[in-house]
Amino acid sequence: MSGVLITLLLLFLALLALRLPVFLSLALPSAMYFMIEDLPVSLLAQRMFTGIDIFVLLAIPLFSLTGQVMNAVGLARHLLDFAEALVGWMRGGLAAMNVLTSMFFSGVTGSAAADASVTGSMLIPMMKRGGYSAEFSAAITAITAIVGPIIPPSIVFIMYATLSNTSVSALFAAGIVPGILMSGAHLATALLISRVRGYQPGQSTTIHLISKTGLKALPAMAVPAIIVLGILGGVVTPTEAGAVAVVVAVMLGLARRALNVSSMTACGYAVGRETADIMLIIGASNVVAWILTVEGVPRELSELLLGVSDNPVVVMIMVNLLILAVGMILDTFPALIILTAILLPVTQSIGIDPVHFGVIISLNLMIGAVTPPIGILLYIAMRIANASFLGTLRESAPFLIASLLVLMIVSFVPALSSGFAELLARVLSP
Numbered sequence: 001m002s003g004v005l006i007t008l009l010l011l012f013l014a015l016l017a018l019r020l021p022v023f024l025s026l027a028l029p030s031a032m033y034f035m036i037e038d039l040p041v042s043l044l045a046q047r048m049f050t051g052i053d054i055f056v057l058l059a060i061p062l063f064s065l066t067g068q069v070m071n072a073v074g075l076a077r078h079l080l081d082f083a084e085a086l087v088g089w090m091r092g093g094l095a096a097m098n099v100l101t102s103m104f105f106s107g108v109t110g111s112a113a114a115d116a117s118v119t120g121s122m123l124i125p126m127m128k129r130g131g132y133s134a135e136f137s138a139a140i141t142a143i144t145a146i147v148g149p150i151i152p153p154s155i156v157f158i159m160y161a162t163l164s165n166t167s168v169s170a171l172f173a174a175g176i177v178p179g180i181l182m183s184g185a186h187l188a189t190a191l192l193i194s195r196v197r198g199y200q201p202g203q204s205t206t207i208h209l210i211s212k213t214g215l216k217a218l219p220a221m222a223v224p225a226i227i228v229l230g231i232l233g234g235v236v237t238p239t240e241a242g243a244v245a246v247v248v249a250v251m252l253g254l255a256r257r258a259l260n261v262s263s264m265t266a267c268g269y270a271v272g273r274e275t276a277d278i279m280l281i282i283g284a285s286n287v288v289a290w291i292l293t294v295e296g297v298p299r300e301l302s303e304l305l306l307g308v309s310d311n312p313v314v315v316m317i318m319v320n321l322l323i324l325a326v327g328m329i330l331d332t333f334p335a336l337i338i339l340t341a342i343l344l345p346v347t348q349s350i351g352i353d354p355v356h357f358g359v360i361i362s363l364n365l366m367i368g369a370v371t372p373p374i375g376i377l378l379y380i381a382m383r384i385a386n387a388s389f390l391g392t393l394r395e396s397a398p399f400l401i402a403s404l405l406v407l408m409i410v411s412f413v414p415a416l417s418s419g420f421a422e423l424l425a426r427v428l429s430p
Contacts, residue, residue: 005295008033013329022331023277026284033291044287051286051337052279054162055239060155061275062242064114066223068267069249071118073258075220079104080122082217084202085210087187092194093202094127095140099190102144103183104221106151112332112366116145116377120384128385131199135391138381142392143399144186145377146366149332151179152228153245156332156365158238159282160358163340168238169231170355173421178359178410185402193398219252232424278333285337293341302346312350316360316411319343323361327368331376335365356418363407370396 008029015025034044070076080101087096101119120141127137149156152172161168227245230236236244253259292298305318323343326335339361347357370377372393382392410416 004033004036005291005297016329022334023280023284026281026288026334030284030287030291047287047290048283051283056158056162056168056237057279057282059153059158059238059242060278061271062239062246063153063155063227064274065267065271066242066245066249067114068270069246069253069259069264070220070223072263072267073249073253073256075217075252076105076118076122078213078217079220080119082210082213085205085213088202089205090191090194091201092191092197092199094123094130094132095136095190095194095199096187098123098127098137098140099144099183099187102141103147103151103179104217106145106148106179112145112148112369112377113380115148116142116380117384119145120381124381124385130202133391133395134385134387136193136395138378138385138387138392139395139399140186140190141384142370142375142377142381143396143403144183145381146363146370146403147179147182147186149362149366150175150182150359152176153224153231153238153241154362155278156336156362157358159333159336160340160362163337164344164354164358166354166358169234170418170421170425171358172228173232173424174355174359174417175362177416177420178363178406181410181416182363182403182406185406186399189398189402223248223252281331281333282337285334288334289337289341292338298342298345301342302349305346306349310350312352313412315346315350316352319347320360320364320407320411323364324368324371327365328371329374330368331374332365332369335368336361339365353414353418355421356414359417360407360411363403363410367400367403367407370400 011032012025012029015028016022031041031044033039034041080097083097083100083104084093087093087100090096098119101123102115105115105119120138124134124137124141128134148154152175154172154175157171157175158168160166161171223245226248227241230241230244231238250259250264253263305315308318309315323335323339326339329335330338343361344354344357348354352360369375372378378389378392378396381387382389385392
């Protein structure tokens, strides 16, 4: 790596440390590179625009709007009630509800931050009233939210698909089993901790209550099912599926008489701000990825890793460690764009399927999102719970260990991701 790139990397880290917006932390060093190399500024703008001028990215605001509308009309509450009926009666039932609600809600938003914010605002106060510490409540809310971009639909998978020229439907199918495994590991960890600590069980449940709450939650679960099945079956593209989902969510809201001009305006405003933020980060990250490619960083890193060992297992362990380390520092989208450009050629050289690698990089980055120093999901949950940082970090440790265990299993058993996607494609193909 050249001295210029090292200097710009240090500048980027310094800007992050000063808490400048991620977009500026990426864009300013990139602009300096163009000036140092005497490249036209128009090329910088061109590379930024190229990064966002991708049709499938229209699915991002559409999926986001679907989640906003469904939350605004109260469908998220029905998911919570259904989760309570299913597992609330267990010892540590509120903790189990948190895991299950996050898994249900992940199919609505496709965003970990939205999952943590919505489920946290509903469940953390309930958990604190139920005798759970603020730190434990924040930790489990942050950790369980990482399945948001793994269980389809997923904004992260859509982004990776555009970067790697991979099928969105294959990625959605590949994320189903790893997402369920991750939630299962979190559920087992939560129940074990609850039993050791003697947390009290909730109210008893009945088949009638499960059926009643399940019926009310059915519309909320039907929307992501329509999206995923439509994409996997080749009936609609991801963008078309997002549009259909918005229409269905709005119709459900109107049928419940829970939508009005004010609530729709609020939803649109929230989605507009979120989309603008994402697109700016994607554009700036695309410039960084282009610079790294021009400078030959992917080739150098590939030679470095393969120089240590050409054993696929050893290389995959090193790749996982690198992604985890970057995910602890960078926000998900810039990390995804930069690391895909660098590491996809490396993993392909050792025979890793791009779909399988898409699941691996997404899992790594989501685990990084609950790990300091950035740990955005931890900070969202801690703010809601008014919890201490060190206490939340300590409570999250068992869940992080469980998450890393699932990551290792998925990394070395491709049948759980890309293998399942191929099987599902054969089943659904005419």
